[in-house]
Amino acid sequence: SQTIHQWPATLVQPVGSPLSLECTVEGTSNPNLYWYRQAAGRGLQLLFYSVGIGQISSEVPQNLSASRPQDRQFILSSKKLLLSDSGFYLCAWRMDTDTQYFGPGTRLTVL
Amino acid sequence: GQQLNQSPQSMFIQEGEDVSMNCTSSSIFNTWLWYKQDPGEGPVLLIALYKAGELTSNGRLTAQFGITRKDSFLNISASIPSDVGIYFCAGRWNNDMRFGAGTRLTVKP
Numbered sequence: 731s732q733t734i735h736q737w738p739a740t741l742v743q744p745v746g747s748p749l750s751l752e753c754t755v756e757g758t759s760n761p762n763l764y765w766y767r768q769a770a771g772r773g774l775q776l777l778f779y780s781v782g783i784g785q786i787s788s789e790v791p792q793n794l795s796a797s798r799p800q801d802r803q804f805i806l807s808s809k810k811l812l813l814s815d816s817g818f819y820l821c822a823w824r825m826d827t828d829t830q831y832f833g834p835g836t837r838l839t840v841l
Numbered sequence: 842g843q844q845l846n847q848s849p850q851s852m853f854i855q856e857g858e859d860v861s862m863n864c865t866s867s868s869i870f871n872t873w874l875w876y877k878q879d880p881g882e883g884p885v886l887l888i889a890l891y892k893a894g895e896l897t898s899n900g901r902l903t904a905q906f907g908i909t910r911k912d913s914f915l916n917i918s919a920s921i922p923s924d925v926g927i928y929f930c931a932g933r934w935n936n937d938m939r940f941g942a943g944t945r946l947t948v949k950p
Contacts, residue, residue, distance in 0.1 A: 736883075762936075772942070772943075773929070773940055773941065773942040773943050774884075774929070774940045776938075781936075818881075820883050820884070822883075824938075829872075829874065829886060829889050830874065830886075830931070830933075830938060831886060832876070832883035832884045832885070833883050834882055834883045835881070835882060835883045837881065
């Protein structure tokens with residue numbers, strides 16, 4: 731069966747510091763991968779998606795970037811965090827079929 | 842782009858009551874999904890609907906894919922305290938998936 735992991739689960743970072751969040755998927759090959767951000771009590775905002783290694787599409791221009799160095803690894807990065815980057819970051823995967831599955835999330839607090 | 846309108850935004854109900862929430866769109870989708878999110882966790886898929894008119898149940902949950910392909914509803918029967926959480930609808934059209942803003946459900950014992 732497929733499993734999706736996110737690391738770390740919780741992160742507190744100062745403004746201006748770099749960021750690296752990791753998402754890995756097990757039990758599947760060549761999935762579509764997604765990064766979402768969820769502000770407190772709000773819905774899901776799609777940040778990036780990838781249909782293959784090295785292929786990244788950005789939905790919202792901002793100081794975040796994403797990379798897919800391996801088939802089942804998706805990384806969300808920033809060179810300098812802003813206060814507004816605080817939120818709950820969710821990775822998700824989907825195959826050619828329709829159903830999308832989410833990881834457990836990373837809670838990021840920027841101080 | 843396609844937008845989803847999910848309602849209600851929040852519900853406060855008594856344990857044992859039935860719950861109904863829905864999502865509508867001005868555009869058609871070819872898949873509707875319903876998720877539940879507990880605090881501090883990722884959304885978990887509850888029900889997936891793939892055909893217009895489809896009615897699918899998962900325990901006390903029932904969801905339907907609207908005939909027009911522009912709407913879907915989720916019903917929860919005989920609510921229990923662990924039903925508390927945020928419920929999201931999602932609609933997919935080709936490679937594009939959109940999410941509703943969520944319905945926050947509170948169940949009073």
